[in-house]
Amino acid sequence: EAGxxxxxxxxxxxxxxxxxxxxxxxxxxTSVYWxxxxxxxxxxxxxxxxxxxxxxxxxxxPRFSGRQFPNxxxxxxxxxxxxxxxxxxxxxxxxEGTGEYGYTFGSGTRLTVV
Amino acid sequence: LxxxxxxxxxxxxxxxxxxxxxxHNNIATNDYITWYQQFPxxxxxxxxxxxxxxxxxxxxSLFIPxxxxxxxLSLPRVSLSDTAVYYCLVGKGxxxxxxxxxxxxxxxx
Numbered sequence: 001e002a003g004x005x006x007x008x009x010x011x012x013x014x015x016x017x018x019x020x021x022x023x024x025x026x027x028x029x030t031s032v033y034w035x036x037x038x039x040x041x042x043x044x045x046x047x048x049x050x051x052x053x054x055x056x057x058x059x060x061x062p063r064f065s066g067r068q069f070p071n072x073x074x075x076x077x078x079x080x081x082x083x084x085x086x087x088x089x090x091x092x093x094x095x096e097g098t099g100e101y102g103y104t105f106g107s108g109t110r111l112t113v114v
Numbered sequence: 115l116x117x118x119x120x121x122x123x124x125x126x127x128x129x130x131x132x133x134x135x136x137x138h139n140n141i142a143t144n145d146y147i148t149w150y151q152q153f154p155x156x157x158x159x160x161x162x163x164x165x166x167x168x169x170x171x172x173x174x175s176l177f178i179p180x181x182x183x184x185x186x187l188s189l190p191r192v193s194l195s196d197t198a199v200y201y202c203l204v205g206k207g208x209x210x211x212x213x214x215x216x217x218x219x220x221x222x223x
Contacts, residue, residue, distance in 0.1 A: 004157075033211060043158070043201075043213040090157045092211075102148050103211065105157030 002027070004106035006091050012112045013081050021076040021109045025093030031055075032074040033103065034066060035090040043090065049074055081113045118202045123218040132189045134217050136202030139183050147178060147185045150201045152216070158201060162187065197221045 005024045013019050025032050034046040045058040049068035063079040072093075078085055088110050092103040119137040126132045138147070146165055150158035162169055164176040164185070175188040189196060199216040 035213075042215050045212060048211075088155060092157070102150075102160035102163050103158075104160065108155070108157055110155070 004091055004093050004104050006089075006106035006109050008109060009107070010110045010112070012114065014114055015081055015083060017081050019078045019081060019085075019111055021078075021089050021091075021111070023074045023076070023091030023093075023106060025072050025074070025091075026104055029093035029095055029104070030072055031094045032068055032072065033092040033094075034074070034076050035092070036060075036087045037090060037108075038084075038087040046089075047076070078111070083113050086111060086113045117212075118204055118214045120200075120202055120214060120217045122215065123220065125220045125222060126192055127222050128193055129191055132192050132196070132219060132221075134187045134189075134200055134202075134219065135184055136187070136204075137184045138202070138204045141182050141204050142206070144206050145204050146206060147176065147182075148203045149174070149176065149185075149187045150203065150213075152199045152201065158213075161200075192219075192221050194221050194223060 004026055007022045011019055023032055031050040033048050035043040036046055037043050046060055046064060047066050048056040052068050066074060066076040068074045088108045090105055090108045092105045094103045146163055148163040149161045151161050152158040162171055162174045162176045164178050166178050166182060169176045177186045197220055199218050201213050201216040
């Protein structure tokens, strides 16, 4: 069974540009979560999608947005990139948002803003 | 979502048993306790999950006292490859998942 897949693995953008990150959950999982992890720091919750709807959002500015498609894959968009947006962006999926059986994470997208 | 408190870091030696305790005083009745392991530049990996008493799988054990206000992850006979950050999470998943700072475990030869 394929795990959570994220693309691209690495992304380099210049300040002010837009970045689009993609995530495919485990087959059968309907919930997708996005996290930001700056180098050497903890995971900061960004967004939670379930059944195509945004269920919750972390303390991030509106230029961080996303969506979930009918096939449950998800996209994270970061507009007007700033240098401090450089981080590892992690996606996780779970069954129906219960988390009862844990969340499965992808390997992440390393975004570098120069 | 219940807040968790863990030691910031721990050192141990190869072959030893390591116990990492997590405090979660305001755990709710239907919250689960889940532990994750994270290596640098990788996503966290699910280790074990429990609700009460003791849970054991092929890599770890999770001890949960009757009041459920804390839990202890036990790693038997650790090796150098167990050097990682370990996170304790408490919740039932219908809310945003909040990761604490985790415990940096350093295994020495």
